[in-house]
Amino acid sequence: MNLTFAGVDGIIILSSYAVIMLVIGYLAGRGKNLSKSMSGYYLAGKNLGFVALFFTLYATQYSGNTIIGYAPSAYRTGFTWLQSISFMTIIIGVYLMFAPRLYVISKRLKFVTPTDWIQHRFKSKAVTILSIFLMLWGLGNYLLEQLVAIGQAVAGLTGGTIPYQYAVIAFVVVMLAYEWMGGMKAVAFTDVMQGIVLMIGIIVFLIGALYLVGGNFASVTTFIASTEPAKVGVPPADATVNWLSMLLLVGFGAAIYPHAVQRIYSAKSERILKRSFSRIAWMPPITTGLVFVIGIIGIMMFPGLDTGGSEQLVGMMANEIAAINPFYYWVMILFFGAIVAAIVSTADSVLLSFSSMVSNDVYGKFINPEATEHKKVMVGKYSGIAVVILLLWLAWNPPGTLYQIFVLKFELLVQVAPAFILGLYWNKLSAIPVFWGMLSGALLAGLLTLTGNSTVYGVHGGVLGLALNFLVAVIGSYYASVSSAEESEAKEMTSLKIEA
Amino acid sequence: MSKDQTKEPIRKKWIWIGLVIIMLGIVPWYFPRGTEVPIILGFPYWALISLFFSLLLCGYLSWLCVSQWNIVEDIEENED
Numbered sequence: 061m062n063l064t065f066a067g068v069d070g071i072i073i074l075s076s077y078a079v080i081m082l083v084i085g086y087l088a089g090r091g092k093n094l095s096k097s098m099s100g101y102y103l104a105g106k107n108l109g110f111v112a113l114f115f116t117l118y119a120t121q122y123s124g125n126t127i128i129g130y131a132p133s134a135y136r137t138g139f140t141w142l143q144s145i146s147f148m149t150i151i152i153g154v155y156l157m158f159a160p161r162l163y164v165i166s167k168r169l170k171f172v173t174p175t176d177w178i179q180h181r182f183k184s185k186a187v188t189i190l191s192i193f194l195m196l197w198g199l200g201n202y203l204l205e206q207l208v209a210i211g212q213a214v215a216g217l218t219g220g221t222i223p224y225q226y227a228v229i230a231f232v233v234v235m236l237a238y239e240w241m242g243g244m245k246a247v248a249f250t251d252v253m254q255g256i257v258l259m260i261g262i263i264v265f266l267i268g269a270l271y272l273v274g275g276n277f278a279s280v281t282t283f284i285a286s287t288e289p290a291k292v293g294v295p296p297a298d299a300t301v302n303w304l305s306m307l308l309l310v311g312f313g314a315a316i317y318p319h320a321v322q323r324i325y326s327a328k329s330e331r332i333l334k335r336s337f338s339r340i341a342w343m344p345p346i347t348t349g350l351v352f353v354i355g356i357i358g359i360m361m362f363p364g365l366d367t368g369g370s371e372q373l374v375g376m377m378a379n380e381i382a383a384i385n386p387f388y389y390w391v392m393i394l395f396f397g398a399i400v401a402a403i404v405s406t407a408d409s410v411l412l413s414f415s416s417m418v419s420n421d422v423y424g425k426f427i428n429p430e431a432t433e434h435k436k437v438m439v440g441k442y443s444g445i446a447v448v449i450l451l452l453w454l455a456w457n458p459p460g461t462l463y464q465i466f467v468l469k470f471e472l473l474v475q476v477a478p479a480f481i482l483g484l485y486w487n488k489l490s491a492i493p494v495f496w497g498m499l500s501g502a503l504l505a506g507l508l509t510l511t512g513n514s515t516v517y518g519v520h521g522g523v524l525g526l527a528l529n530f531l532v533a534v535i536g537s538y539y540a541s542v543s544s545a546e547e548s549e550a551k552e553m554t555s556l557k558i559e560a
Numbered sequence: 561m562s563k564d565q566t567k568e569p570i571r572k573k574w575i576w577i578g579l580v581i582i583m584l585g586i587v588p589w590y591f592p593r594g595t596e597v598p599i600i601l602g603f604p605y606w607a608l609i610s611l612f613f614s615l616l617l618c619g620y621l622s623w624l625c626v627s628q629w630n631i632v633e634d635i636e637e638n639e640d
Contacts, residue, residue, distance in 0.1 A: 139603070139604055139606075139607040142607050142610055142611060142614065143586075145611070145614045146583075146586045146610075146613075146614045146617060149614065149617050149618050149621060150583070150617070152621040152622075152625070153579055153617075153621055156569040156570075156575070156621070156624060156625065156629070157569070157570055158570075160568050160569060160570070160629050160631055161568065161570070161631070163631075163632075164631055164632050167632075276602075277602035278599065278601070278602035280602070281599050281602045281603065281604070282599060285597065285599060285604075289597075292597055292599070292604040292607075293593070293594075293597055293604070294588060294591040294592070294593045294594075294595075294597065294604075294606050295588055296593065297589075297593075300587050300588055300589040303586075303587045303588075304583070304587050304589075307583060307586075307587070329633070329636045329637070330629075330630075330631060330632050330633045330636055331633050331636065331637065334625045334626055334629050334633075335625070335626065337621075337625045338621075338622045338623075338625035338626045339622070341618050341619075341621040341622035341625065342618050342619075342622055344614075344618065345614070345615060345618060485570060556566070556568075556631060556632075
C-alpha cells in the first residue's frame with residue numbers, strides 16, 4: 061500500500077506514537093518489580109479496571125488488519141460482508157457461555173494461562189501438551205500475520221521512505237521494550253491510547269470517503285446495483301452457509317484465544333468484567349461496520365480492481381482523502397499511524413500470551429517445575445524475543461492475502477474449545493475422548509486447509525473439525541467408564557463454591 | 561448470597577434460544593434469490609433487515625452481560 065502523500069511527515073507521526081508507547085510502558089512498570097510474580101507480569105496482578113480492560117479487549121480484538129483487510133473484503137464481496145458486524149459481536153455470546161464460571165474458578169485457583177484450566181480439569185499430560193501445541197501454533201501464526209502487517213503499513217505510510225524490513229524491526233523493538241518494562245499493565249495501558257486513535261481514525265476516514273462520493277451513500281449503492289448487481293443481491297446459498305460458519309468459527313475461535321481468556325483472568329472484579337463485555341458488544345457496528353461501509357464506497361471510487369489490486373484499497377482511498385485539504389492530509393497521517401498502533405497493540409497482546417504460555421506451561425509444567433516465579437517470568441521474556449526473531453525471519457516472505465491466513469490460525473486454535481467450555485459444565489467429560497476429539501478435529505481442519513479445501517459447501521474446515529472434535533469428545537465420554545470418585549472430583553473442580 | 565440467587569447465563573435456556581433466533585435473522589437465508597432488490601436507506605432491503613438483527617444482537621448480548629450474570633459480584637463488592 062503506497063501512500064504518495066506521506067513521507068517525512070509520516071515518519072514524524074510514527075516516531076511520536078513510538079515514543080508515547082515507550083513512555084506508557086515505562087510508567088506502567090516503574091518501581092513495581094513486576095517480574096517477581098507471574099500474575100503481576102502476565103495478568104497485571106489480576107487487577108485491571110474498567111477503562112484498561114475495555115480498551116485492551118477492544119484493541120486486542122480489532123487490529124489494524126480489521127481495516128486494511130476487511131475493507132477489501134467488503135469491496136470484493138459487497139453487502140454480504142455485513143457479516144463482519146455479526147461475527148465480531150457473537151464473540152460476546154460465546155464469552156457468556158464460559159467466562160462467568162471460568163472467572164470465578166480462575167480467581168480461586170490463581171490461573172495464569174488457559175492451559176492451567178485444561179491441566180487442572182483433565183489432569184492428563186496428553187491433553188495438556190496437545191492443547192499447548194495448538195494454542196502456541198495459533199498464536200504464532202497470528203503474531204506472524206501482525207508482524208507482516210506492521211511492515212506493510214509503515215512502508216506504505218512513509219511512501220517507502222522507510223523500507224519494509226526496517227519498519228518491522230523498529231516497531232518490534234519498541235513493542236518488546238515496553239512489554240519488557242511493564243508486562244500486561246503496559247500492554248493494557250498502551251491499548252487505551254491505541255484503541256482511541258483507531259476509533260477516531262476510522263470515523264474521520266469514513267467522513268472523508270463519503271465526502272468524495274458526494275456525501276450520499278444511497279448513490280453508491282445505486283451505482284453498484286447498476287454495475288455489479290451481484291454485490292447487492294441476496295447472497296447465494298453457499299454464501300449464507302459460509303456466513304453461519306463464520307459466526308461459529310470466529311465466535312468460538314476469538315473467544316477462546318489465549319490472550320482473550322487471559323483478559324478474563326486479569327479483570328479486577330466480576331462487575332468490571334461484565335461491564336466491559338457489555339460495552340464491547342456495541343463496538344462491532346462502529347468498527348467493522350464502518351470499515352464495511354468504507355469498502356463499499358471503495359467500489360464506486362475504484363471500480364474493477366482485481367484481488368491483488370483491491371488489497372491496496374485503503375491506501376488508495378487514503379491518497380484521495382488526503383488530497384482534499386491540509387486537515388484531511390494530517391488526519392490521514394494520524395490515521396495510518398493509528399493503523400500501525402492498532403497492529404502493534406494486537407501483536408503485543410499475542411506476544412505476551414505466547415511468552416506466558418512458554419514460561420508457565422512449557423517451562424513451568426514440564427522443564428523446571430521448581431523454578432521461582434521470577435525465573436519463569438524471565439524465561440518467558442527471553443523466549444518472547446526469540447520467537448519474534450524467528451517469526452521476523454519468516455515475515456520477510458509475506459503471504460499475499462491477509463484474510464486467508466486469518467482463517468488458517470483459527471482452525472487449529474478453535475479445537476481447544478470443547479475441552480475448555482464443555483469441561484466447565486459436564487463432569488463426565490473425560491481426558492481420553494477429549495484428547496482424541498481435539499486431535500481428530502485439528503487433523504481434519506488442517507488437512508482440509510492444506511489440500512485447498514478450506515471450505516466445503518461454504519462450511520469452514522475449522523468448523524467441520526470442531527464438529528468432529530465435539531462428537532468424539534461427547535460420545536467417547538458417554539461410553540467411557542468414569543469412576544464415581546473421578547466424577548465427584550470433576551464436580552469439585554467445576555463448582556462455583558460460593559458460600560451461602 | 562446463596563447459590564440459588566446467583567445468575568449464570570449458561571443455566572438459562574431462554575438466553576440461548578433467543579440467541580439462535582437472532583442468528584437466524586442475521587443470516588440472509590430466507591430471502592427469495594434472483595429477484596429485483598429494492599434499495600432502502602442506501603441498503604439492499606435484505607441487508608437492512610440483516611443489519612437490524614445484527615444490531616439487535618449487540619443490544620441483546622450487551623443487556624445479558626449486565627442483567628443475567630451475577631455470581632460473585634456481591635461478595636467481591638462487599639470485600640472492598
